[in-house]
Amino acid sequence: MHIANFFYECGIPFNAANSRSYEVMVESIGQYGPGLKPPTYHELRVPLLKKAKEETEKLKENHEKSWKRYDCTLMTDGWTDRRGRSLFNFLANSPEGTFFLGSVNASSESPDAQMLANLLESKIKEIGEKNVVQVVTDNGANYKLARQILEIRMPTLFWTPYDAYCVDLMLEDIGKIPAFKKTINQARICTTFIYRHGRVLDAMREKTSGRDLIKTGATRFATAFLTLDNASLPLLQVLHIADGDERPALAEIAATIDYAKTEVNKKFGNTKMAIRNKVVKIIDDRWNIQMGKPLHGASLFLNPGRYFDLVQVLRIANGDERPKSRRNLEMQKWQSGTKW
Incomplete structure (x- = not known):
């Protein structure tokens, strides 16, 4: 106590x-x-x-040795805090792990492409230009323009957008399809009413043995689909993998996107072709526009063993295959929402 x-x-x-x-x-x-x-x-x-x-x-010295030996990835994320400040975090990732380089308060400047390119260039030079092989950033338009500026200055640099953010945008677009939008809006109205009235909420939890209607997802768009108990939605499986913290997921992303489209075709079949075609087009368009690089395919090609493990795990998650004893615990954790 x-x-x-x-x-x-x-x-x-x-x-x-x-x-x-x-x-x-x-x-x-x-x-x-x-x-x-x-x-x-x-x-x-x-x-x-x-x-x-x-x-x-x-500790930083150990990371710096790893950056020189293996090279590293520079990662950045920006947001506006409650005081209206524009802040940017910078982190470096290598086989040694992820090291927080620091935050930059850019409130005095407009976060345009030129400013972002200058910020990233300063951090790259701080690490050592020859030690940075990749930059991972948001997928916003200002970051895309910053990429073009920086790739001219540093031709050896490879730029990669966030996979999880790309999948999140897919879910956002799918949620705008009328067949899904109406149901999601009705679910929001229902849950908002219940969670704003204590007695109703208490009665609901009594009938559901303490379970909540709202399930928190990795992103706000994923939350909408999880709340509707559509956890079998193939894109949510992709998001689970892309947003995992335990191991790099680059090799699996391209394979899971293809698998997701296959599952969408199976789930909708020929009875709802219009919806199926819209969902598949959203996946293709977002992937080509947001990602547009062969990096994921190359990673899977260099790690072929990851493909077969992944396909079996996804089949088990979808109920198409019984889990082997070695995977029982892993799948139970995954299906209960534990990130990989």
Whole structure:
């Protein structure tokens, strides 16, 4: 309760208890035993902060060695916070892992293509131009123009948009099809009414054994389809893989997109050809416009074993094949929403 009260009184987010550093801290306190003197306010903000910074610099050195040996990918993401500031995060990924390079406050400038190109170029030079082989960014129009500017300046650079964002846009377009839009809007009206009335919400949870109607997805468009219990929608399977954190998914994306189109054709068949054709066209158009590079196919070609594992897993997820004992646990986790 003392630990819990510390969280409550200081307003610490509960997800802090999921961090590895939290477990290490509690274990260290237990190993020290009685008499431990906690760090003071001054120690936390001056000497210990300085020590943590030095340790981070040492950690960065290991990443820098990996960047020079294997090269790396520069990743960036931008957004506007509640104070109206335009912020950009920069991270470098290599076999050593992902390292946070820092944030840039670009509120004083318009986030146009020229500004983005200059920002990215400065970070590439900070890492070492010869050590950066790829840049991964948002799929917005300003980033596309920035790509053209930067590829002229650095011809050896390879630019890749976010796969998950591309799939998210596919779901957005599919949600605009009248056959889906009407149902999604009705579901939103229903869930909004229930979640705004405490007694109705309590009665609903009593009848559903505590289960909620709304399922949180990786993106807001995925959430709409998950809420309608369309978890078997092939594109959601692609999104699960693209948005996974445990291993690189580049080799699987092209194969899962093709598999998704095959499943769409099977699910709609000849009875709903108009809807089927619209969905397939949306997938093709978004993929060609947003991605438009053969990188995914090349990755799958260089990792052929990943294809056969992937096809079997997707068949199991769709109920077309019984899982082997070795995969039972993995599939149970995947079908319950656990990311790969």
